[in-house]
Amino acid sequence: MKEELIKLLDRAYAPYSKFKVAAMLEMKDGKFIPGVNVENASYGATICAERNAITTAIALGYKKGDFKNIYIMVSGKKMSMPCFMCRQVIVEFMDKDGLIILMDRDGNREEYKVSDCCPYPFDEDDL
Template sequence: MEKKYELVRKAYDNAYAQYSHFKVGAVLVMKNGEYILGSNIENASYGLSNCAERSALFQAFSLGYRQDDILELVVIGDTARPISPCGACRQVMMELMNPTTKVTLTNLKGDKLELTVEDLLPYSFKDEDMNHG
């Protein structure tokens, strides 16, 4: 098994999902060969929870990485089809990743769907949309 799939499963296992029991794991594959894991972390006040995709991206940026350092994002969940990121994660992905960066969605059965960030959020709201005049 490829290392990125072993690590995304580890991130899945590390998830803190004691309320929904819906674990999600993510791993960023970086250009320098590093891997950055993210897990969903829940809170009794659901609005304070954080998704796996955002956990990985925020960790990468906290470590000093930027958009051009990210080769791929892999996301896994226990779903019937490859997991689908929520809208908030898609918007953050569009902000912190290049639109053409590969995103691999998978599930515990091994089904995979390969897309780009832009595929996940076409016609997205971007920083240039705020500079209207």
């Protein structure tokens, strides 16, 4: 997965922050779906790699419950967790015991359960 993420980082569009992010969703059917951050001159129109991958999965026909894990690599000096907007979207689609797996170019990895990263989610039970 490390090599795939390194290659994917090159596709990120981050001319403003120079902070590139690559996300690879692992689906329960064994397929992987890529996402990169895509920035915009109107900063608020930027989409993160994690949400890019998840929305692509939905466009491909995947449903809630089809998501297994998400791998993330950033171009920064250390591994980074998804922002809270992405965590909200991760909670919407991934199982509570799904893994958020951070990787760096050296092959180091950290794993976090979705439920540990999003302990008090706003979800369908709130509506």
